[in-house]
Amino acid sequence: MQAPKLHQMSRTRLLGAGLLLIMAIFIVRLFYIQVLQHDFYKKAARETQVTKFTIQPDRGQIYAMDRNEVTPLVLNETVYTVFADPQEVKNPDKIASSLRRIAGGNVVDGFEQGLQNKKSRYAVLARQVTRPQAELIKKEDLQGVGLQEGSRRVYPEGSLASQLLGFVDAEGKGQYGLEGAANDRLKGTPGLLQAVTDVRRIPLTIGDDDIRRAPKNGDDLVLTIDRNIQAQAEAVLAAGLKRVNATTGSMLVMDPNDGKVLAMANMPTYDPAKYNEVTDYSVFQNSVVSFPYEAGSVIKTLTMGAGLDSGAVNASSTFDNTGSVKVDDTTIRNVEEDPIFPNTTMTDVLQYSLNTGVVYVLQQMGGGEVNQKARETLYNYFVDHYRFNKKTGIEQANEDDGTIIGPNEGYGRNVRYANMTFGQGMDVTMIQAASAFSAAINGGVYYQPHVIGGMRSSDGSIKAEQPKVVANNVLRPEISAQLQEMIYQGRHKGFFGKFDPAGFRVGGKTGTSQIIDPKTGKYSDENSVGSYLGFGGVDQPKYVIMVRVLDSKRTGGYEGTTAAGPIFNEMSNWMLKYLELRPKQ
Amino acid sequence: MSQFRTTSLQFSTRGQRMWRRNQNTVSFAPTAALGPVTHTVLIALMIAVLGLIYLTQVTKTSLYGYQLDDKQTKLDGLLAEKQNLEVENARLQALERVKNSSVAANMEAPASTDYAAN
Numbered sequence: 001m002q003a004p005k006l007h008q009m010s011r012t013r014l015l016g017a018g019l020l021l022i023m024a025i026f027i028v029r030l031f032y033i034q035v036l037q038h039d040f041y042k043k044a045a046r047e048t049q050v051t052k053f054t055i056q057p058d059r060g061q062i063y064a065m066d067r068n069e070v071t072p073l074v075l076n077e078t079v080y081t082v083f084a085d086p087q088e089v090k091n092p093d094k095i096a097s098s099l100r101r102i103a104g105g106n107v108v109d110g111f112e113q114g115l116q117n118k119k120s121r122y123a124v125l126a127r128q129v130t131r132p133q134a135e136l137i138k139k140e141d142l143q144g145v146g147l148q149e150g151s152r153r154v155y156p157e158g159s160l161a162s163q164l165l166g167f168v169d170a171e172g173k174g175q176y177g178l179e180g181a182a183n184d185r186l187k188g189t190p191g192l193l194q195a196v197t198d199v200r201r202i203p204l205t206i207g208d209d210d211i212r213r214a215p216k217n218g219d220d221l222v223l224t225i226d227r228n229i230q231a232q233a234e235a236v237l238a239a240g241l242k243r244v245n246a247t248t249g250s251m252l253v254m255d256p257n258d259g260k261v262l263a264m265a266n267m268p269t270y271d272p273a274k275y276n277e278v279t280d281y282s283v284f285q286n287s288v289v290s291f292p293y294e295a296g297s298v299i300k301t302l303t304m305g306a307g308l309d310s311g312a313v314n315a316s317s318t319f320d321n322t323g324s325v326k327v328d329d330t331t332i333r334n335v336e337e338d339p340i341f342p343n344t345t346m347t348d349v350l351q352y353s354l355n356t357g358v359v360y361v362l363q364q365m366g367g368g369e370v371n372q373k374a375r376e377t378l379y380n381y382f383v384d385h386y387r388f389n390k391k392t393g394i395e396q397a398n399e400d401d402g403t404i405i406g407p408n409e410g411y412g413r414n415v416r417y418a419n420m421t422f423g424q425g426m427d428v429t430m431i432q433a434a435s436a437f438s439a440a441i442n443g444g445v446y447y448q449p450h451v452i453g454g455m456r457s458s459d460g461s462i463k464a465e466q467p468k469v470v471a472n473n474v475l476r477p478e479i480s481a482q483l484q485e486m487i488y489q490g491r492h493k494g495f496f497g498k499f500d501p502a503g504f505r506v507g508g509k510t511g512t513s514q515i516i517d518p519k520t521g522k523y524s525d526e527n528s529v530g531s532y533l534g535f536g537g538v539d540q541p542k543y544v545i546m547v548r549v550l551d552s553k554r555t556g557g558y559e560g561t562t563a564a565g566p567i568f569n570e571m572s573n574w575m576l577k578y579l580e581l582r583p584k585q
Numbered sequence: 586m587s588q589f590r591t592t593s594l595q596f597s598t599r600g601q602r603m604w605r606r607n608q609n610t611v612s613f614a615p616t617a618a619l620g621p622v623t624h625t626v627l628i629a630l631m632i633a634v635l636g637l638i639y640l641t642q643v644t645k646t647s648l649y650g651y652q653l654d655d656k657q658t659k660l661d662g663l664l665a666e667k668q669n670l671e672v673e674n675a676r677l678q679a680l681e682r683v684k685n686s687s688v689a690a691n692m693e694a695p696a697s698t699d700y701a702a703n
Contacts, residue, residue, distance in 0.1 A: 072675040078665040131669055149665075156675035195650075204650035231680050501698075582700055 050209075051197040057188030059151070060218030062165065062178065063456060064225045070456065071227050074153055074165060074179075080134040081148040082126040086117050088144030095125070095142050102136045103129045128152060159271045161230050163286040164264045164451065166397060167272040175275075176284045178451060180397030182221065191215030220456040224260035229253055232574055233263040240567035241267055241549060248550040250287045251567065252430050253575070256438030256535060256544045258467040259447030261394070264288045289394060292402040292427035293548070296513030296560065297353045298533040299423030299433070301487055304346060305440045306381035307361035309479045315486065318343040319360040327370050327418040332359055350490030350509060358421035370414040375407035378417055385474045386436035387446060388428050394449045403427040424513055424523075434546040437533055439474040441484040441507075441541055446471040484541070491534065495561065499569040503583020504576055505541075508534020508568060510560030527551070530563035536572045538584060543575050 033041065062074035082099065089095065092115040099107055106126040108114075114123030125145070129137070134147050153168050166177025174183035194211040195203035203210075237251045253263040270283050278284070285291065307313040321344040324333040334340075338352045349357030359370070366374025382388045382404055389404040404426050405416060419425035431449055439446035447467050454464040475483065488507035491497055500506040511531035514523035530549040535541035545568055552563040619627075676682070683689060 071678070072671070075672050075675060076668060077672050078668060131665055154672050154675075156672065156679045158679070158681055160680070198650075202650060202654045204647040227680065577698060 046209075049196045050194060051201055051203070053193040053203075055191035055193060055215045056151075057190055057215035058217040059153070059168065059172070059188065060186040061220045061456075062186075063220065063222045064161070064227045064230070065223070065453070066227045070222055070462065073157060073161065073223070073225075073227070074155055076151050077154045078131055079127075079150055079152050080129045080131070081124060081150060082129055082134075082137060082145065083148060084115055084123050084125055084145045085121050086115055086119075086123055086144070087121060089115055090143050092116060095145055098137065098140045098142060099125055102140075103133045106133070153273070155271070155273050157227070157231075158273075159269050160227070160234065161225060161264065162269050162272045163266045163284065163288075164225065164230075164396070165272060166284070167275040169275075174397075176397050177286055178221070178223075178395055178397075181395045182219075182452070185221070186218040188218035189216040221452050222454045222456050222462055223451050224255075224262065224453040225264070225451060226262050228578065229575070230263040230265065232578070233265040233571060234267070234269070236567055236570045236574070237265045237267055237547070240547075240563070240570070243566070244549065244552040244563040246549050246552045246563060249564075249567075250291075250430060250548045251571065252288050252434050252544075252546045253571070254434055254438065254449060254544050256442045256541050257447075259435065259438070259449045260453065260467070261449055261451045262543065264451075285398060286396050287548075288430045289392075289396045289399040290429070292400045292429045292432075293529060294424045294426065294513040294515075295428050295430075295433050295531055295533075296423040296511030296529065297355075298437075298509050298511035298531050298546075298560075299426075299428075300350060300353065300358045300421070301483070301509050301533070302382070302386055302433075302436055302440060303358045303361055303378070303421045304350060304486065305475050305479065305483045306378060306385070307358075307364065308346075308482060309385075309475045310365060310377055310381070312364035312377070313346055313361050315346060315482050317364075318345050319357065320344070321348075321354060321356055323356065325356045325359045325418075327359065328412070328414050330412075330415045330418075332356065332418055347486045347489050347493075350486055351494045353422075353510060355422045359418050362418060362421045370418055372407065375413060375417045378420065379404065379407040382420070382426070385471070386432075386439070387470070388426070388432055388436065390432075392431050392435055392449050394431055395452050399431070400429055402429055402432055423511060430546050430548055433533060434544050436474070437535075437546075438541075438544050439471070441480060441487065441535055441544075443477045444473060444475040444480045445469055446474050484535075487535070496565055496569060499573070500536075501573065501576065501583065503585065504536060504538060504581065506534065506536040506572055506576075507541075508532055508545075508572075510565055512560040530560045530565075532560060532564035532568040534568055534572065536575060538581050542579055542581065543572075545571050545575070547571070 059076055061072065061076060063070045064073045065071070082103065084095065092112065095115060096112050099111070103126045106129050108124055108126060111123070111125045114120070114125065117123065129147075137145070137147065155162075155165075162177075164177050166175055166179035166181075168179055169175050172187070174180045174186060179186065192211055192213045193203060194209070196210075197203050233251045233253055237249055241247060241249045247268060249267050251263065251265040252261070254261045264286060266285075266287050268283055270278050275284070304313075308315065320342045321334075321340055323338070323340040324331050326332075332355055334355050335353070338354055344354065344357060346357070346361075348354065349361075362374050362378055363369055365377040366372075383390070388402055391399045391401045393399075404420075405413075407413065407417065410416070416425045435446065435449045446469070448470050450465075450467070452465060454462045456462055474480075484507065487509060488505055490509065491507045492500070496508070509532070511529075511533065513529045513531070515527050515529060516523055530547075530552055532547045533544075534546075535544045537543070547564040547567045549563040549567070
């Protein structure tokens with residue numbers, strides 16, 4: 001019997017064909033996904049796997065000098081924000097009690113309610129928690145609670161030099177002072193880390209397109225400020241203001257030989273670590289650079305310098321002082337108590353602070369009268385030589401450039417320029433006045449005033465920045481020497497000479513400027529601003545000090561003498577000892 | 586004997602070389618042979634093993650990422666601690682603190698200043 005033949009379309013063959021068909025579908029689909037759609041899925045995978053991390057740089061720290069040593073003024077401190085995911089929290093009472101025990105002073109108001117809010121995924125529990133506190137919180141192992149690292153500025157010296165330094169706001173941007181002016185240098189450049197990460201966002205070293213760019217930390221700046229001089233300036237200023245029942249004043253101490261600012265003090269002051277608690281924002285301003293005012297008779301020293309350098313007068317010139325002088329239809333008078341005598345010398349003009357004397361200088365600039373030539377000569381010295389009406393470029397935010405009206409502008413030009421010879425009818429900042437004064441007495445070199453002395457590198461070495469000479473021809477050197485001598489004699493023979501220790505060379509000038517009464521629009525006799533601008537040293541000036549008292553309650557119109565002068569005396573005598581200057585025998 | 590020898594010659598030339606009298610040099614040809622399916626399975630297994638080896642080596646490098654992260658965390662912690670110590674150091678040397686210290690309290694301002702001759 002013959003064995004039966006297999007049918008051509010048997011079920012086995014059918015099954016085999018079906019399996020082959022299914023496999024073919026798989027292979028085609030795999031080919032489509034893995035080859036044709038390769039780029040699409042690779043991109044989708046990268047978007048899921050690759051994470052970009054911005055690495056925040058450290059903000060530059062700020063140091064001052066302590067004689068020849070560097071001492072920190074502004075540092076960074078790592079702090080943490082404690083947060084919770086309310087949906088993950090299982091034991092809110094334990095979290096609340098732990099936080100109150102460990103970080104009680106840093107918890108946010110109502111954080112317990114935040115823990116109960118199950119609709120939210122993020123609730124801040126405490127801010128500005130220190131590292132030791134954060135370690136203790138970690139040890140508690142609180143479910144649903146996390147720590148976010150951050151940084152904050154720390155001021156170990158408290159409110160010292162607060163207006164000079166400024167502060168950093170909640171967004172990390174410098175405001176006011178040095179933090180504002182040098183924000184670009186201090187903030188650094190963020191870095192970037194782009195890598196494939198795992199589910200916990202930990203970067204893995206398997207990607208081909210990893211980017212690792214380290215952050216560039218901000219520059220660590222070393223200031224020219226001496227911590228001790230700054231502290232002494234603030235203490236002396238505060239005490240001096242209290243003596244005259246004043247609340248607002250400023251002091252500037254600088255080196256006339258290179259433009260270094262050694263101290264800048266302002267009262268009232270504030271704590272930059274608690275800037276958010278300040279209600280009167282005017283306290284943030286560094287008035288030394290941002291508050292121009294009519295400086296008064298301190299400007300007479302510069303008018304005299306202009307007169308000597310222009311050849312209008314010389315050291316032996318004299319004039320007939322009658323106590324008043326008429327300019328156009330206005331009579332300009334000296335203070336009543338000033339002496340009236342003929343053959344008054346230029347040194348007498350500074351010693352007795354004679355308005356008529358400096359008007360005489362202006363007249364001589366015009367060939368005997370106040371005219372266009374006189375105005376233009378004085379304007380030239382004030383603006384082009386002394387650099388009034390221009391910012392000095394000191395590294396401080398919100399510097400003002402003051403106001404000098406042009407010689408051919410407005411009405412009453414002759415009277416205005418006559419007033420300008422003794423510092424009225426014009427606005428200057430203390431930094432402008434002191435920098436011009438420094439140039440006038442140091443041989444005629446205008447150095448740009450600066451507070452940044454150099455940069456500190458990570459190994460502690462300092463890269464110093466060189467002083468910048470802005471102009472060499474402020475006054476001729478011999479004129480500068482004459483002027484310095486006249487200023488010294490003016491003080492030495494005058495009221496304040498007896499306060500200076502023997503063997504030292506201290507010179508200076510008072511200034512009492514009237515304030516315009518906003519009600520009448522005229523100068524008021526009720527209040528005035530007291531200033532003092534002077535230098536000290538042995539053979540050559542080693543420091544320049546300028547003091548301003550804005551609201552002395554002592555009336556009489558002698559605020560320069562009664563309010564600002566004593567502050568200068570105290571600071572000057574302290575500086576002579578601090579700088580260890582030896583007197584001439 | 587000759588058929589054994591023939592078998593030896595056929596399947597064992599080594600045996601033939603080593604052949605000596607009274608030695609059993611018989612070896613049998615394997616009757617079992619690997620078929621194509623077995624070959625395929627073996628090759629697939631070998632590829633799978635090679636793939637596994639490759640996978641373990643590649644994923645090893647990804648472990649470096651964890652080690653790096655761990656070291657970075659430790660470094661960050663040390664840097665933060667150094668920073669905080671610098672802050673604490675600065676606070677301890679602050680002027681106000683020094684001024685109010687017991688050492689300063691026992692100091693007096695000099696009554697006068699004299700200068701030694703050169």
